[in-house]
Amino acid sequence: MYKYLTAILLLPLFLNSSVLAEILIINVESASNNGLALIGIYDKEENFGKAKVNKKLNTEKILTGAATEISNNKAQIKLDVPFGSYVVSGFQDFDGNGVISGNFLGIPKEPFGFSNDAKGRFGPPKWQDAVFVFNKSNQKITLRLKNYNNQ
Secondary structure: OHHHHHHHHHHHHHHHHHHHOOEEEEEEEEOOOOOEEEEEEEOOHHHOOOOOOOOOOOHHHOOEEEEEEOEOOEEEEEEEOOOEEEEEEEEEEOOOOOOOOEOOOOOEOOOEEEHHHOOOOOOOOOHHHHOEEEOOOOEEEEEEEEOHHHO
16 A cells, blocks of 8 residues: 555656656857847747747747846756757847847847857748757757857
8 A cells, every 4th residue: 555655656756857857958159248148949840930120029939938148158048848859049139128139121230049050041041950859858059149240
């Protein structure tokens, strides 16, 4: 009887440890310490690349996101997401408006970046260039936020 009761009481610990074991660690690098780093994780190709400068992102398009303060030109975000294929994108919000600010031509004024250091021409990179496979616990990726002219 006690064996079964002990097993039932310990079961949630094992379930939580397996769920929490799928941690993706995103190391953010930037040339500036100003503002927050806003990060989004995409799990569907059809949702990626829809963000526009000076406009709020439809949060239904991303799997999850996070914001963190940059200190000493670095930040780290740990997210609990299931194993799978993802694209991470982010930008440094200098003015605190929650959107990537840009000029009248749509060119970003704030540093931005994509997983795999993928670069696009006249827009975001292709999904295939930015996608990575998250398949091990505590896997780390680096997201380098750069100004448009330094891409």
